[in-house]
Amino acid sequence: MLKRQEKSSLEEREPAPSPVALQHPLRCVAPRSYARIRLRVREGTLQLLVKHCVVSSPFIAHSAWHFLLLCDYHCCIICFNFFSEQLNRFAGFGIGLASLFTENVLAHPCIVLRRQCQVNYHARNYHLTPFTIVNIMYSINKTQGPRALWKGMGSTFIVQGITLGTEGIISEFTPLPRELSHKWNLKQIGGHLLLKGLTDVIAMPFYSASLIETVQSEIIRDNPGILDCVKEGIGRVVGMGVPHSKRLLPLMVLTFPTALHGVLHYIISSIIQKLVLFVLKRDNSHNLPTESSASVQSMLDAYFPELIASFAASLCADVMLYPLETVLHRLHIQGTRTIIDNTDLGYEVLPINTQYEGMRDCINTIKREEGMLGFYKGFGAVIVQYTLHVAVLQLTKIIYSTLLQNVS
Structure with a gap:
């Protein structure tokens, strides 16, 4: 009985998502609230800007923040690769x-x-x-x-x-x-x-x-x-x-x-x-490094x-x-x-x-x-x-x- 009341109250506060919104969860927001996510890559640095992320559905919030976490993960990978490349060049110059x-x-x-x-x-x-x-x-x-x-x-x-x-x-x-x-x-x-x-x-x-x-x-x-x-x-x-x-x-x-x-x-x-x-x-081609030391060894x-x-x-x-x-x-x-x-x-x-x-x-x-x-x-x-x-x-x-x- 309690579950039915909670479900009915939730339906009164929020309209059901349309089929298009289910395919694109980030578009499924209330008319008065919006989510704007902008990914910007400039000079190897990825900036993730989230403005006014006010969503009106737990389903939408979960999907949106799952997307944000994925973007944050790829952002870290891109930043690390960029930093490693710059460090690699600087270290090579220092070694020479x-x-x-x-x-x-x-x-x-x-x-x-x-x-x-x-x-x-x-x-x-x-x-x-x-x-x-x-x-x-x-x-x-x-x-x-x-x-x-x-x-x-x-x-x-x-x-x-x-x-x-x-x-x-x-x-x-x-x-x-x-x-x-x-x-x-x-x-x-x-x-x-x-x-x-x-x-x-x-x-x-x-x-x-x-x-x-x-x-x-x-x-x-x-x-x-x-x-x-x-x-x-x-x-x-x-x-x-x-x-x-x-x-x-x-x-x-x-x-x-x-x-x-x-x-x-x-x-x-x-x-x-x-x-x-x-x-x-020839020796380096035979000795394959492990995943933990692959980048360092290369x-x-x-x-x-x-x-x-x-x-x-x-x-x-x-x-x-x-x-x-x-x-x-x-x-x-x-x-x-x-x-x-x-x-x-x-x-x-x-x-x-x-x-x-x-x-x-x-x-x-x-x-x-x-x-x-x-x-x-x-x-x-x-x-x-x-x-x-x-x-x-x-x-x-x-x-x-x-x-x-x-x-x-």
Whole structure:
């Protein structure tokens, strides 16, 4: 009896919904009340606006709020996907920036000690292990200050800029391809390698000036300018500028070893990079992530294989071409009246007075007077450099994974 009275009172207050209203519940409202729902998507953000949601039927209210909950759910999904995409881009940029910072700035002291050991034919300690390199770094930092370990860093960036600019200009005005397509042939490979060799030859005098800045002792060196590398490189080409001794090798003698080292380094690093990328992508395709870690794993797989492949390529190329690099640096530094730090003690200076006639004579002299290990002087700096690079990459990966998991 009570149920019938409640039903009759409800029918008196509210008219029965029409068949059209049953198909579209949101339209079934009283004449004096209305529901207006507007979904607006602007710049990836979904705004749900509900104004005057006054309904006159429990059935309509239930249907309307069910629709609102669905809209709210999809709104959260869209917002999360947008935020994840922006975070993904920002994190990718941060990972690449951390890798570049480690490779060019944080590891620069290792490059300085490595080059000083390579050109120091007087050295009795070859520094083949990272422990002796760390000790000599500490000694130089203690006697000359931290500036001595970061000398010549600006000139290395200038040389990289000159190399990239020269490569772009040559590829624009010549048929030599800057990048190889998927359907490459021997002619394209030959033109591409010729482009790399010409770029190294044009940047060669500036590379010599940068090498001098990185190995010159801070004790006797004046404060260099930002563009001293460019000025000395141009002076080396035209035969003017800083006076050199008669033992200075002409640029024509340095052309072949410089181009050979640059082209071989590019070939080795490219092959290793392709192989590592192939292996990593194959392993990632076999290891399917779970639903909880699918988004995080896909984002990690988008960035880290490239960084790991680039790291492995640079490491293999530097290790395999280290003897040739030692010979190249000694030929470039000869006759430039450069005074370097004593890498045996860390607080004295030594002049460079070599008399190599060319690449072959330099190889034979090192083999005869310093032994086969003489080609690997300062190799411990390479170990320190790439160990530091691995540590930064691993730390970046941990931070990135933790951040993405918290967002998920």
